[in-house]
Amino acid sequence: MIFRSDLGLFNDLERAVRASSSRSFSHARSAFLARPKEQRLTRDAMQRYLRERMDLTLVVLHAKVAQKSYGNEKRFFCPPPCLYLVGSGWRRRQESLLRQGESEQGAQLCAFMGIGGADQDMQQLDLAGKQYCAAKTLFISDSDKRKHFMLTVKMFFGNGHDIGVFHSKRIKVISKPSKKKQSLKNADLCIASGTKVALFNRLRSQTVSTRYLHVDGGNFHASSTQWGAFTIHLLDDNESESEEFSVRDGYIHYGSTVKLVCSVTGMALPRLVIRKVDKQMALLDADDPVSQLHKCAFYMKDTERMYLCLSQERIIQFQATPCPKEPNKEMVNDGASWTIISTDKAEYQFFEGMGPVRAPVTPVPVVHSLHVSSLSRVLFRCCAMRRSRRPPSADLRVVSCVPQLNGGGDVAMLELTGENLSPSLRVWFGDVEADTMYRCQESLLCVVPEISAFRGEWGWGRQPSQPVQVPVSLVRSDGIIYATGLTFTYTPEPNPGARVPGGVPGGPASYPQADQQGHAHPQGPQGHQGQGGMLGPQGQGQGQGQEPHPHAMAAHGAHPNAFHGQGGL
Known part of the structure; x- marks a missing residue:
């Protein structure tokens, strides 16, 4: 089923409901309007959410480049963009609708995917009883003059309840894969170490025979329906085979030793040497940068000409044949020739903390980084902005009063930097709502709550000498909870009167600074490395008489480079 995106979302819902349900649209409309009014999130509801973690997570997985179609041809995107629904929250949400008397069709998830633009068709995704679907017939024609675009996903329930509109990265x-020797001047077409790629194989260049490298059930296999995103790591040439390995920065060149690690399972292939393929020949002396949609082969290091190959759905080792006249080439079969392409994903996570809401959950706010500051610094920046006559959107919009925290001479502030931030959002530290100030769509400021707000309530910080770590969430005014994936840590500090390196007696310690991964780093030399991030200037306190202080803190998330490679074929 295809419909035009420019008819408006409500018309889209009307068509979908009429096509998929025998009930009249007026019944669906009244159900839509009869939904409960918005409610602010309560502390009890947040505690329940933090215990059960029934998030609804949506992932759009796609390639970073798309080849343009010319004339009447249709070059479907390969690998096809995919929609994944992750977590038990989706099933629980549908069960809730059924308990409320909704029909099976009314509780069914509906999704459409397109390439955006006013005159583009959208493809319906078949999510019936599944949590995965691919849009296999999307393409972009030469009449579309855009150099970049984003995929658009519209989701709603069969009863007309709108979930929202989500976008890819x-x-x-591109017009076609470059056959010229690549240079790093075209860095956007090159492949960097630590990025994600997909590999697919087409026997005799037939699209119907396309198979993708994928991991399922603990095994690598060649799937005709699902594709995997693999992190490609650049290794030193003398790196030995091990489950743990050191990686290098830089761009992938032919002849490089690489490691392919499944981004979902963490399973890894043995060390591979990536080689350029030309007319079923692996070129042993090619050393130019690997580029998008290039054909390549993966030689299994320290073997007798063995290459990564597929046979039907199986992944096997294929032994290449030496070329008698050209010693710098080896003959490989079709199954050992892989097309490589960079991939990306957009991930959205939300939960209706006070039950179903009227408005769509989108746009979903995304937090990229946390930065610890103080109120005096924030006010200074605000005054400086006003003196420079910056537009009003850049000024701070104070939502509520700012209390003075105990135990220090200044108020600790946390700045959240990201996308789709709005005045209707509040920052929560665990189950404690923080005073929040909206600055612009890319920045929120909030007051760090006192440590006493957590003790005895939620089990955090029962030991005075232990760090207190709480999750950071964003909550919309109607009770929608958006997990940021980041946590905030209060670290112990001696009692007032004790001398603090990097500070003053009885005063606040040096402020740690949060980097792009959300980790915090102390400004003084006294910090020490802790698990999952850096602790404050005093490290982890020992013994009696030490109280966690809101000014000695760290904000951090999971580090993207910490992993363990596993497995083999």
Whole structure:
């Protein structure tokens, strides 16, 4: 079923409901309007959410580049963009609708995916009883002059309840794979170490025979329906085979030793040498940068000409044949020739903390980083902005009063930097709502709550000498909870009167600074490395008489480079 995106979302819902349900649209409309009014999130509801973690997570997985179609041809995106629904929250949400008397069709999830633009068709995704679907017939024609675009996903329930409109990351449009020797001047077409790629194989260049490298059930296999995103790591040439390995920065060149690690399972292939393929020949002396949609082969290091190969759905080792006239080439079969392409994903996570809401959950706010500051610094920046006559959107919009925290001479502030931030959002530390100030769509400021707000309530910080770590969430005014994936840590500090390195007696310690991964780093030399991030200037306190202080803190998330490679074929 296809419909035009420019008819408006409500018309889209009307068509979908009429096509998929025998009930009249007026009944669906009244059900839509009869939904409960918005309610602010309560502390009890947040505690229940933190215990059960029934998030609804939506992932759009796609390639970073798309090849343009010319004339009447249709070059479908390969690998096809995919929609994944992750977590038990989706099933629980549908069960809730059924308990409320909704029909099976009314509780069914509906999704459409398109490439955006006013005149583009959208493809319906078949999510019936599944949590995964691919849009296999999307393409971009030469009449579309955009150099970049984003995929658009519209989701709603069969009863007309709108979930929202979600977008992929940006996709670059290319005319065709470059056959010229690449240079790093075209860095956007090159492949960097630590990024994610997909590999697919087409026997005799037939699209119907396309198979993708994928991991399922603990095994690598060649799937005709699902594709995997693999982190490609650049290794030193003398790196030995091990489950743990050191990686290098830089761009992948032919002849490099690489490691492919499944981004979902963490399973890894043995060390591989990536080689350029030309007319079923693996070129042993090619050393130019690997580029998008290039054909390549993966030689299994320290073997007798063995290459990564597929046979039907199985992944096997294929032994290449030496070329008698050209010693710098080896003959490989079709199954050992892989097309490589960079991939990306957009992930959205939300939960209706006070039950179903009227408005769509989108746009979903995304937090990229946390930065610890103080109120005096924030006010100074605000005054400086006003003196420079910056537009009103850049000024601080105070939502509620700012209390003075105990135990220090200044108020600790946390700045959240990201996308789709709005005045209707509040920052929560665990189950404690923080005073929040909206600055712009990319920045929120909030007051760090006192440590006493957590003790005895939620089990955090029962030991005075232990760090207190709480999750950071964003909550919309109607009770929608958006997990940021980041946590905030209060670290112990001696009682007032004790001398604090990097500070003054009885005063606040040096402020740690949060980096792009959300980790915090102390400004003084006294910090020490702790599990999952850096602790404050005093490290982890020992013994009696030490009280966690809101000014000695760290904000952090999971580090993207910490992993263990596993497995083999």
